Amino acid sequence: MHSPNILKPVKATLCLLFLLSSALLVSSTLSGNETDRLAMLAIKNQITREAPGALSSWNNTIHVCDWEGVSCTRKRHPGRVSALELVSHGLAGPLSPFIGNLSFLRRIDLSDNRLYGEIPPEIGRLRRLHFLNLSFNSFEEVIPVNFTYCLDLQVLSLSYNQLAGTIPDEISNLSKLKILSVAGNNITGVIPPWVGNLSHLSELSVGTNNLGGGIPEELSRLARLEVLGLEDNMLLGIIPASLYNLSSLQVLSAEANQLQGSLPSDIGIRLPDLRSIYLGSNKLGGPIPASLSNASRLSIINIPDNAFTGFMPTDLGRLKYLSELFLDRNRIEADNVHGWEFLTSLKNCSYLKRLVMLDNKLGGVLPTSIANLSTQLEYLVMASNQISGSIPSGIKNLVNLKALGMFENLLTGTIPEGVGNLRQLRRLGLFNNRFTGFIPSSLGNLTQLITLDLYVNGLQGPIPPSLGN
Template sequence: MEIPPMSSRAIWSFLLLSSIHVPCFFGSASPHFSNETDRLALLKFKHLITNDPLHSLSSWNDTLHFCRWHGVTCGGSRHPQRVTALELTNQKLVGPISPYIANLTFLRIIDLSANSFHGTIPEEIGRLFRLQYLRLTNNTFNGEIPANLTHCSKLKALDLYGNQLQGRIPTELGSLLKLSQLDLGQNSLIGSIPPSLGNLSFLTSLFLSVNSLKGSIPDDLGRLANLEKLFISQNEVSGTIPTQLYNLSSIIIFDVGLNRLHGNLPPNFGLILPNLQELYFGQNQFTGPIPVSLSNASGLVVIELEDNSFSGSVPMNFGSLKGTLSKLRLWGNKLGIGKGRDLTFLDSLTNCSSAVKL
């Protein structure tokens, strides 16, 4: 039987209809990736993970687009399929950070807090010029803080608390002019506090506690006009408190306990720091009287002045902090004048609505 010839239009119609029933085959089963560099960088990151007990990275395979992998966020109107955030907090992950993380050039957030990452912090992170938040708290990183992190000029938060970092605080950190939070606490850092940190005019929180820092507190920190939280406790810092720090009226938490600081507190302490809520000056070598003006900081919740050499009478007006005060520690000083009225300040504390721990 002879099949009649088909017109051009008929041939195209036949092919179009037939294609509905013809499956498409690719060289592999993997889906199409719009950015292979990001995908490969993430796989390099996964490759160095030696333990993933919660199977947090089980979705990191070819069955899903990498933008849908656990802990990965993509975004941006111009580049919607570029990785902008890597957030894998509290996942019990073990291993070093791959230097290939620097190939994720659109990263704005890295948060790997509360895991067991170890090794050194890759210097390659300094190439992520879009990075705004770097949080590596509560891991076991060692080595020094890479000075070239300062190439990440858009950083707003650098949080390296609770690791095993050594060496000095890089002076170069003072060039991160957009930084609002700097947390280097609970490491093994040595040396002195860099005066360059006074350049960080947007800084609201500075946490340097629980290290082995020495030297004095730089006067330059008095230029941090937006500082709300200052933590320098549990170091070996000596000298006096710079008078410039007492001019930072924005301070809410002032913690310099467990150091080797000395000197007198200014009489107008509570007037020049009206927003103060928590004061930790215990276990130092301060002398002189406790300022009566402390009660003018009407939001005070904690006053810890124990184990110093304060002398004179205890101010009788702490009871005026009746809406807030919950902790008052004064033991281990040279307070009182040796008369029966030395403890009458306790009567004023009965006005406090919450129980005051002494």
């Protein structure tokens, strides 16, 4: 049996070792915490302006983990800065390279501020970073190539800055990316084909840049893609047929390019989850596919300024969530026999707010079913066509209309008194038609009216005094 006196030195040694190791751990933690605190103060020192009180908590009397916009780790390495989120805090100035010293950062969101200068390449040292959002600032120069070292990055959003150069090939190494957004910059070059290898990507937004070339066929490999934003570039050629196999796609935006070709007849079957389609201001043609009504969640069809032809699909009313239908400046047809069935169908679209078909080839008599459109309708514009007949008196049912544009047609008869019921109306354009009779005194009820255009008609009589209202 061991003597208690023999064990005492052993116990003392073990206690000393424990205390030393604890002290080293505390010292290491404090050292790490101090590194974070100093880096954060360096970031603050670069800020030249901020919203009142935005960074007032960033001082020596408050623990760094309690500073505005700061979150810290809790378990394995407690007290290390893990998130910096200062969205819309009015911050102006360059972003300090000392941000690269915050080695435990997993999340950075500094969007919607006024930060400028280059994006610090030191961010590439943040190996734990999952989320980086610097959008809606004024960052310049190029996209740093050493983001490639942030191998855990899932969200990279640099949209709406003043970045130039090309999309760096090094980003192809970020295999975990789910969102890549660089829209609204001055980026040149082409859409890199390697983007098709980012198999986890659910959103690709490169719109409003100076990208040229074609849409890479490789994008059709992005089986999880839900949002594809290519708008407002200089893209050429056709939309690859294989792109319509992305069955998870919800938003397709490629307006304001130089794309050609037509839409596949089965687009609504191949893209069943489509919510919004923006293809305006291109060189697209052919008929508008009837299969669009199979995309049952479709709410926005925005395809103006193209060369679409033929009659409108007759069963768009199946799109019960449809809220916007923009088809202006195309070659859509209608006459007394065919072409207006779609308007009757749209009465089932109870969320419809905007219907714009200006400058097409719509002819024949305006059907009375126009009065059955959703009472939520705010914009109804069918100007610059060849529509005849009179405006149905039931137009008074569309009580939320803010704009009614029927100018430059062949409309006859009188202006319905019921137009005076449209109390939300801001703009009423009926010029260049063949209206006769008097100007309805009920127009004086339109106290929100900003623009009233009735010229080049056959109207007669005095201007109603009620218009003074």
